[in-house]
Amino acid sequence: MDDTNYITMELTVNGRRVSKHCRSGRRLIDFLRDDLNLMGVKEGCGEGECGSCTVLLDGKAVLSCLTPMEKAIGHEVITIEGIGSANRLHPLQEAIIEEGGIQCGFCTPGMIMSGVELLARNPHPDRAEIIAAISGNLCRCTGYQKIVRSIEQAAQKMSSS
Amino acid sequence: MLYKKYYVAQNIEDAVQILAGSKDSARLIAGGTDLLLQLNAQPGLVSTLVDISSVGALREISQQDGKIHIGAAATYAQIRQSELLARKAFLLVEASRQIGANQIQNMGTIGGNVANASPAGDMLPCLYALDAWVNLHGAEGSRSLPISDFIKGYRQIDRKPDEIIVSFSFNALESESGSAFVKFGARKAQAISIVNAAAVLTVQQGKVKVARLALGSVAPTVVRSRSAEALLQNQQPSAELFQQAGERARGDIQPIDDIRASAAFRRHIAGVITSRALSKALERI
Numbered sequence: 118m119d120d121t122n123y124i125t126m127e128l129t130v131n132g133r134r135v136s137k138h139c140r141s142g143r144r145l146i147d148f149l150r151d152d153l154n155l156m157g158v159k160e161g162c163g164e165g166e167c168g169s170c171t172v173l174l175d176g177k178a179v180l181s182c183l184t185p186m187e188k189a190i191g192h193e194v195i196t197i198e199g200i201g202s203a204n205r206l207h208p209l210q211e212a213i214i215e216e217g218g219i220q221c222g223f224c225t226p227g228m229i230m231s232g233v234e235l236l237a238r239n240p241h242p243d244r245a246e247i248i249a250a251i252s253g254n255l256c257r258c259t260g261y262q263k264i265v266r267s268i269e270q271a272a273q274k275m276s277s278s
Numbered sequence: 279m280l281y282k283k284y285y286v287a288q289n290i291e292d293a294v295q296i297l298a299g300s301k302d303s304a305r306l307i308a309g310g311t312d313l314l315l316q317l318n319a320q321p322g323l324v325s326t327l328v329d330i331s332s333v334g335a336l337r338e339i340s341q342q343d344g345k346i347h348i349g350a351a352a353t354y355a356q357i358r359q360s361e362l363l364a365r366k367a368f369l370l371v372e373a374s375r376q377i378g379a380n381q382i383q384n385m386g387t388i389g390g391n392v393a394n395a396s397p398a399g400d401m402l403p404c405l406y407a408l409d410a411w412v413n414l415h416g417a418e419g420s421r422s423l424p425i426s427d428f429i430k431g432y433r434q435i436d437r438k439p440d441e442i443i444v445s446f447s448f449n450a451l452e453s454e455s456g457s458a459f460v461k462f463g464a465r466k467a468q469a470i471s472i473v474n475a476a477a478v479l480t481v482q483q484g485k486v487k488v489a490r491l492a493l494g495s496v497a498p499t500v501v502r503s504r505s506a507e508a509l510l511q512n513q514q515p516s517a518e519l520f521q522q523a524g525e526r527a528r529g530d531i532q533p534i535d536d537i538r539a540s541a542a543f544r545r546h547i548a549g550v551i552t553s554r555a556l557s558k559a560l561e562r563i
Contacts, residue, residue: 122283124284141279142279142281142282163318165311165314165315165381171381177384178384179384180381184385185307185310185327187284187286235380249379250380253378254379
């Protein structure tokens with residue numbers, strides 16, 4: 118039985134208007150990865166525990182594995198691909214490299230999205246606020262200290278630039 | 279395919295009509311943090327989703343006269359950041375900070391937490407301690423009932439298939455009152471409560487005038503510890519009194535053994551966090 122439904126996904130992704138006729142009834146992460154080829158959106162647990170799939174929906178960090186794709190219609194999604202480019206990194210991406218806040222890299226996109234949201238709503242977070250902001254992002258490599266320092270350094274870079 | 283159809287409701291009537299027209303095959307979705315877990319595990323469990331999260335009227339947090347109203351689709355992040363609630367019902371702010379982590383707080387809603395009716399839901403003991411009412415709207419009109427009547431049992435609520443939880447309402451806590459929510463979980467973030475406790479305390483002329491104490495994850499539904507409340511009535515607040523209240527609370531609950539903790543451990547912790555919640559509530563008066 119083929120009961121597949123189709124819809125047109127009209128939304129803004131990483132600053133670009135997108136209009137895509139595609140299968141409905143899926144998770145936002147599947148639409149971003151399978152239809153838009155945005156492979157920076159990682160699926161870790163698929164259960165809302167690990168934060169690897171974090172994207173910004175209208176500027177707020179959400180879990181794309183627990184978001185029905187239709188929720189994004191008419192809205193703005195930003196993924197790791199949309200916050201900087203290879204030639205022009207986001208200050209938090211620079212800081213992650215400089216502080217060594219990355220090892221295997223799997224948690225990094227989600228971690229950066231949480232950091233970017235934090236710095237947008239609170240440009241001068243203290244250590245406790247940074248830890249609270251990334252408490253929904255699990256990293257099994259670095260032990261978090263270097264990631265926290267990266268966000269601290271990014272806050273400094275962004276306020277002095 | 280996780281579901282077949284997805285409607286984004288524009289207003290409350292719109293959502294009620296879709297629900298009434300599709301009977302049991304439709305489910306409401308707000309943040310989706312609980313529902314998507316169920317759908318990911320069991321695709322096709324529900325054919326139609328009705329998204330109410332963009333209905334503005336369902337997201338308002340306001341005060342009218344002495345009553346606070348919280349729209350059912352208000353997110354934990356909204357509650358966490360509400361200055362009104364920080365002054366008039368701080369325990370909800372305290373609980374919202376501790377649910378999941380930032381992403382879940384951006385997505386999940388107070389109405390979803392209540393509708394899910396998990397014994398471990400963190401909004402529930404707060405609403406019990408506030409003596410909150412649940413306001414519903416459906417095809418046959420509106421009705422309101424106390425939270426303790428709305429929650430009928432383990433994951434069971436008194437809601438007709440065409441009804442929507444519109445809001446929660448309760449008396450604002452005034453200057454002689456304080457409130458607190460204490461969560462005991464395996465870690466500070468992303469943890470389901472092993473036991474949680476909510477307290478509202480009003481003290482006048484040095485004596486406890488109102489004490490409302492609710493515990494979660496200690497029975498099929500939230501438990502109001504009536505014997506602890508009775509003990510506190512008209513007494514002078516003290517650490518010793520709060521400890522005795524904790525003892526009483528241990529007698530009012532029916533915890534179970536499960537993967538998160540044993541019944542004996544839960545009973546012990548329930549007493550500890552009861553007295554902690556009371557002490558914090560007192561400090562905030």
